[in-house]
Amino acid sequence: MKLHVLCAALMFGVPFASNAAQENGQENYSGLSRTVTLTDGQTSEVRVRVARPQKTVLCSVTFPAPIREIVSAWNEKDLSIEHSGERLFIKLLSPSQGHLDAILTTGRLIRLYVVPVKDEDLYDASVLIQGEKLAGPATDAAGRPEPRGAGSLELVRAMRLGDVPSGTTVRKADGVRLFGTPEVEATLSWVYESAFYRGYVVRLNNSSPAVSYEIDLPRIHAEDLVLVGARNLIVEPASFTYVYLVFWKN
Numbered sequence: 001m002k003l004h005v006l007c008a009a010l011m012f013g014v015p016f017a018s019n020a021a022q023e024n025g026q027e028n029y030s031g032l033s034r035t036v037t038l039t040d041g042q043t044s045e046v047r048v049r050v051a052r053p054q055k056t057v058l059c060s061v062t063f064p065a066p067i068r069e070i071v072s073a074w075n076e077k078d079l080s081i082e083h084s085g086e087r088l089f090i091k092l093l094s095p096s097q098g099h100l101d102a103i104l105t106t107g108r109l110i111r112l113y114v115v116p117v118k119d120e121d122l123y124d125a126s127v128l129i130q131g132e133k134l135a136g137p138a139t140d141a142a143g144r145p146e147p148r149g150a151g152s153l154e155l156v157r158a159m160r161l162g163d164v165p166s167g168t169t170v171r172k173a174d175g176v177r178l179f180g181t182p183e184v185e186a187t188l189s190w191v192y193e194s195a196f197y198r199g200y201v202v203r204l205n206n207s208s209p210a211v212s213y214e215i216d217l218p219r220i221h222a223e224d225l226v227l228v229g230a231r232n233l234i235v236e237p238a239s240f241t242y243v244y245l246v247f248w249k250n
Contacts, residue, residue, distance in 0.1 A: 031125040032156070032229040033217035038129060043099070043111040048092040049123045050116050059090040060126040060218060061112065063104055071101040079114070092116055122157065122229065126218040152227045152246045155199050159192055159244045160231065168194040175203075183208040184235075189242070197226070198247045205240040212236050215243065224248040 036044045049057040067083045080091040081100070088102060095116040102110045110129060117123045158165045173188040180186065185205045192199035206213055213235045220228045224247045232241040 031215075031217055031233045032122055032153075032227060033126045033128075033220060034124060034152070034227045035128045035130060035225065038110060038131070043113050044127065044129065045113045045115060046090065046100075046127055047115055047117045047122060047124045048090055049119060050092050050095050056091060057123070057125075059092075059124050061088045061090065061102075062086050062126070062128045063088070063102060063110060064129060064131050065104040065106045065108070067102050068105045069103040071103065074098060074100070090114060122153070125233070151194070152197055155192060155194060155197055155246055156227055156229050156244045159190070159199050159201050159246075160229070160242075165194070168192055178202065183211065184213060186243075196249055198249055200245045200247075202243045202245065203240055204235055204243055206235040206237060208237050210237055215241075220245075222247075 032047075038044055046059060046061065048059045051057065063086045066085050067088060070081060070083060070088065072079070072081065074096070078092070078094045078096040079100070080093060082089045083102075090100070092114065097113070097115045100112045100114050102112070104110065154165065155168070157163075158168070164170050169192075171191050171193075173191055176188040178186040178188055183206060185207070187203050187205070188200060189203045190201040192201075204215070215230045215233050215235065217228060217230065217233070225245060226248050227244075227246040229244045230241060231243075235241050
């Protein structure tokens with residue numbers, strides 16, 4: 001188990017007083033940070049929440065090289081975008097969907113397909129786009145290839161719901177302690193094993209009576225980590241949440 005990786009990967013943003021965070025758990029539900037490997041001509045779907053008054057959720061997309069130009073046929077009333085260096089920030093203003101293309105300084109074209117999601121569903125807080133790796137694709141027991149990243153979303157959905165997908169085994173981790181501070185403790189709850197992935201369900205407990213902590217998903221990076229999500233992005237005082245980490249199995 002990559003316990004040392006989990007300890008290094010779990011990062012928090014700046015704590016803040018609980019009265020500054022009045023959103024309930026559902027409002028903070030299901031933020032994801034994903035790593036996507038694209039070959040030339042492929043398109044990556046990006047799931048974005050629709051902004052509304054006093055509730056703006058940005059999606060950050062990081063490309064493998066600086067952005068030279070964004071090609072968009074969107075109406076200004078439907079989509080707002082900003083970019084700097086390798087990063088593109090997407091704000092969806094209406095429940096519309098469509099392509100958004102980025103031309104990098106290397107000349108490469110990367111295509112995104114932006115789709116709206118409901119507040120209670122999984123959405124992308126950040127997406128890291130990688131180029132195709134030279135190593136050959138992994139195969140399952142039957143010798144079938146699996147594209148890197150394919151199926152990870154389905155696995156994290158199962159982890160969130162407590163389901164056991166076909167071809168996956170689940171074992172209880174007995175609350176192994178990963179790390180702790182005087183107020184925050186992380187323990188390992190469940191481990192999921194599939195043909196291509198190993199998933200960890202980590203419980204984060206906040207014992208502070210007055211301080212909330214925000215989970216900073218974009219800062220969570222580790223070797224072979226393809227997806228990370230959280231049940232709630234804000235851990236309220238005297239409460240807990242779950243973090244879901246999915247690793248690619250070499």
